[in-house]
Amino acid sequence: xxxxxxxxxxxxxxxxxxxxxxxxxxxxxxxxxxxxxxxxxxxxxxxxxxxxxxxxxxxxxxxxxxxxxxxxxxxxxxxxxxxxxxxxxxxxxxxxxxxxxxxxxxxxxxxxxxxxxxxxxxxxxxxxxxxxxxxxxxxxxxxxxxxxxxxxxxxxxxxxxxxxxxxxxxxxxxxxxxxxxxxxxxxxxxxxxxxxxxxxxxxxxxxxxxxxxxxxxxxxxxxxxxxxxxxxxxxxxxxxxxxxxxxxxxxxxxxxxxxxxxxxxxxxxxxxxxxxxxxxxxxxxxxxxxxxxxxxxxxxxxxxxxxxxxxxxxxxxxxxxxxxxxxxxxxxxxxxxxxxxxxxxxxxxxxxxxxxxxxxxxxxxxxxxxxxxxxxxxxxxxxxxxxxxxxxxxxxxxxxxxxxxxxxxxxxxxxxxxxxxxxxxxxxxxxxxxxxxxxxxxxxxxxxxxxxxxxxxxxxxxxxxxxxxxxxxxxxxxxxxxxx
Ligand SMILES: Cc1cc2nc3c(=O)[nH]c(=O)nc-3n(C[C@H](O)[C@H](O)[C@H](O)COP(=O)(O)O)c2cc1C
Numbered sequence: 001x002x003x004x005x006x007x008x009x010x011x012x013x014x015x016x017x018x019x020x021x022x023x024x025x026x027x028x029x030x031x032x033x034x035x036x037x038x039x040x041x042x043x044x045x046x047x048x049x050x051x052x053x054x055x056x057x058x059x060x061x062x063x064x065x066x067x068x069x070x071x072x073x074x075x076x077x078x079x080x081x082x083x084x085x086x087x088x089x090x091x092x093x094x095x096x097x098x099x100x101x102x103x104x105x106x107x108x109x110x111x112x113x114x115x116x117x118x119x120x121x122x123x124x125x126x127x128x129x130x131x132x133x134x135x136x137x138x139x140x141x142x143x144x145x146x147x148x149x150x151x152x153x154x155x156x157x158x159x160x161x162x163x164x165x166x167x168x169x170x171x172x173x174x175x176x177x178x179x180x181x182x183x184x185x186x187x188x189x190x191x192x193x194x195x196x197x198x199x200x201x202x203x204x205x206x207x208x209x210x211x212x213x214x215x216x217x218x219x220x221x222x223x224x225x226x227x228x229x230x231x232x233x234x235x236x237x238x239x240x241x242x243x244x245x246x247x248x249x250x251x252x253x254x255x256x257x258x259x260x261x262x263x264x265x266x267x268x269x270x271x272x273x274x275x276x277x278x279x280x281x282x283x284x285x286x287x288x289x290x291x292x293x294x295x296x297x298x299x300x301x302x303x304x305x306x307x308x309x310x311x312x313x314x315x316x317x318x319x320x321x322x323x324x325x326x327x328x329x330x331x332x333x334x335x336x337x338x339x340x341x342x343x344x345x346x347x348x349x350x351x352x353x354x355x356x357x358x359x360x361x362x363x364x365x366x367x368x369x370x371x372x373x374x375x376x377x378x379x380x381x382x383x384x385x386x387x388x389x390x391x392x393x394x395x396x397x398x399x400x401x402x403x404x405x406x407x408x409x410x411x412x413x414x415x416x417x418x419x420x421x422x423x424x425x426x427x428x429x430x431x432x433x434x435x436x437x438x439x440x441x442x443x444x445x446x447x448x449x450x451x452x453x454x455x456x457x458x459x460x461x462x463x464x465x466x467x468x469x470x471x472x473x474x475x476x477x478x479x480x481x482x483x484x
Pocket of ligand 1: 146165179180216217218317
């Protein structure tokens with residue numbers, strides 16, 4: 001996966017490819033009010049196809065919602081440009097090779113594009129024209145922005161940030177933008193408001209999955225644009241057009257773009273955007289600013305990319321934890337040898353656990369890996385528990401990982417680091433929300449668990465009871481007919 005291998009260039013192209021490989025189902029007539037969310041949940045428990053909802057009651061035929069898009073290994077592979085036959089850890093490995101090779105490419109302004117087919121302003125710019133789903137039963141409202149990309153510009157040096165922040169429709173022309181403390185969008189808003197200026201925002205709903213991938217994960221730092229990163233991944237620049245009222249660059253092939261401003265105090269309106277059903281299988285809420293909508297641009301028959309956290313969608317939002325690749329590269333860069341896999345998640349618990357497997361060659365190697373991974377930027381969104389296991393453990397299998405913790409770690413192998421930087425309002429223990437300083441940066445703890453056999457006692461390691469794989473396969477084939 002070191003050279004670009006993308007068979008699509010926008011969301012529609014990706015949908016076409018997903019259908020070609022038999023991983024897309026079309027659903028007609030499901031209601032935006034809970035039904036789309038419920039079908040997405042029920043289907044994800046049974047089948048990993050992407051779902052394209054059309055003929056949504058109350059909306060024109062063609063105004064669609066795409067959900068469960070990337071929950072299959074093959075549809076994730078389509079996004080990443082990966083070979084079809086990789087295992088999950090192999091895909092994490094292949095993706096990290098691609099990340100190592102990426103050179104950002106500046107986006108190019110192409111003037112007009114499919115997204116400029118319809119430009120709505122004034123009362124026409126009405127959010128309720130679009131079939132935003134009520135994803136979970138007790139959500140506070142309809143979220144148009146779940147698999148979205150929020151575009152903003154820095155007031156000082158004009159760099160453009162693109163991040164995924166959830167957005168709830170408040171009414172016809174108001175929508176929340178839930179950038180958490182520490183996110184670039186939040187920092188940028190503060191600068192405008194400090195000067196009493198309204199903060200221009202463009203919310204992109206439905207775009208090239210590579211742009212979504214780049215916006216929703218901390219691959220880029222301050223001053224770096226996710227468009228350029230996505231262009232580098234693709235091997236050709238992301239084509240953009242100027243937003244109708246903000247002038248912010250938005251993807252030319254975007255499905256739907258909502259533009260507006262978040263006014264400064266005293267007009268600034270902060271509201272609870274939740275409850276919203278989260279990956280923790282519980283509802284969450286936050287106090288977030290409201291954007292006043294000025295214009296909407298959309299393609300003919302727009303497709304909203306819906307990436308609401310549903311309990312079966314783990315890892316989330318792709319079928320491999322894409323930031324694990326970045327952590328793996330950090331470990332390699334830090335000179336830690338013998339890493340054989342990195343994975344975020346423990347069964348359905350995501351992304352709190354970061355699991356690393358190593359082939360031990362010296363004492364202290366596991367701790368070294370845990371410390372490096374615990375504090376790197378790629379791990380600031382999750383990874384509150386960093387577990388290091390031997391390479392015989394399947395890191396994608398929670399039973400294997402828990403067995404290693406139970407059988408190979410002692411209390412001395414568990415250590416807690418306090419006051420670590422995090423970009424996610426969650427974490428182990430009651431101290432998870434400690435905020436410090438003016439910009440309320442979030443801090444969290446990290447629990448390091450060395451669940452490897454002690455290296456010094458490697459000669460005493462008990463022999464594994466696992467049958468030799470070739471022998472087990474032979475026995476299975478011999479008895480398959482009568483026993484299975
Ligand atoms: C599906 C999805 C939903 C997300 N929702 C939010 C959110 O509501 N608020 C938030 O601050 N981050 C959210 N994130 C994480 C950010 O998009 C991510 O940390 C990104 O790197 C932000 O970058 P920035 O600080 O450059 O804006 C979400 C990520 C994904 C993939």
